[in-house]
Amino acid sequence: MVKELETLGQVELPAEVTSVPKARRYVRELLEGSAHAQTDDALLLVSELVTNAVCHSDSGRVPGGRVIVAVARHNGTLHCDVIDAGSARRIPWLRTEVDFDSGGGRGLWLVQKLATAWGWHETTTGRVVWFQLGGA
Template identity: 35%
Template structure:
């Protein structure tokens, strides 16, 4: 039997200065530096690529996995784009893909949720 438990939820205004508070939120839930990095990548992507007024972050635990979702109001499908080796940006989703056990996105009634899953 799988037991899925919502650990926490946070709302973040559309402000790049608030990304550090989201990293702290995840750090307080888990000691995983990888989770902290990945939530930072997804939150920054939501700020850069959407016009969402506020971002919702949820963390759930199911068996031995932690799943973090970043919700925004855009229905644009996230895609891993090939990054120019000299570029200073554009690698966020590739980092999420390489460091998580799984990642993806799902539509929501108000936009989408991009998520990652880690062994907790």
Template identity: 35%
Template sequence: MTCQEVPYQTRHVRFVDQLSFVAAQSAVPTSRHFLRFALSKWQATLIQDDVLLIASELVTNAITVTGVVAAKPAWDELERLGLVHVRLVGLPDSVVVEVWDVSDEPPRLQRVGDDSEGGRGLVLVQELATRWGSYRTTGGKAVWAQLAARPPLPQRPQSGERQGSHPDTPPGPDAALLRRVRAGLDAAW
């Protein structure tokens, strides 16, 4: 299933949490920690296992097509690292996990044999999600999966709550975070 539009209307959004990660293997466990925290904050821990599994698959796919998959990447690979953006959107009765990357190749379900070691990620997403798809963004694509929330998410406070950015616009890079990552990488070498 693919879709060429955002899978929700902005007026129905109750909560939004998003974070950008360097497109490297460390983004997978780090994104799980981020999503676990967001779901806890939203009181939506009953769907946590499914959300974390789906996000792991989508982030892994994003890294595979746009990032560095080597456990010990070469320096020139690190200099070319892009970002993977993960957004969790809380709707009245569901959550949407979105993962952006810089590839414009749409995701494809693969037919794999019983003894294949990989290629089942989107099949898992399809089984766990209520619906899923992808859409093009400026500079790449977003792959999303929607899951029913059990029970429905609480109401968002009306005063002082920051609204999420437009859903078709990936979050901008956090310059301070990127400097800290670069400093850490420099120190490691």
């Protein structure tokens, strides 16, 4: 039997570094009591994607820029979207070589390593970067 998509929640936050822990806390509260086997991975990946949205998209460069985090569950899979204004200058880029001593550059590498699936696409109003984790 195929279950329908179950929306767990969505939050819109200012595109500021201070929103990263707020996004993580929001997702943690959504997943409390769900016994999701990969809650810690979900929190890490949301943190990475919100950080990327704030630092690399137009959302973080314009006054009043916003980032949206949307979380859903479908057939045992957790699905998270991070939605921002996109960028004409930058696209999500997965580094194949990672410097573990540097202070950054590992966000999408972590997403690729931990997520069951991930990707990104442009919309009429910006960009969506998403990931899925099995075991919901």
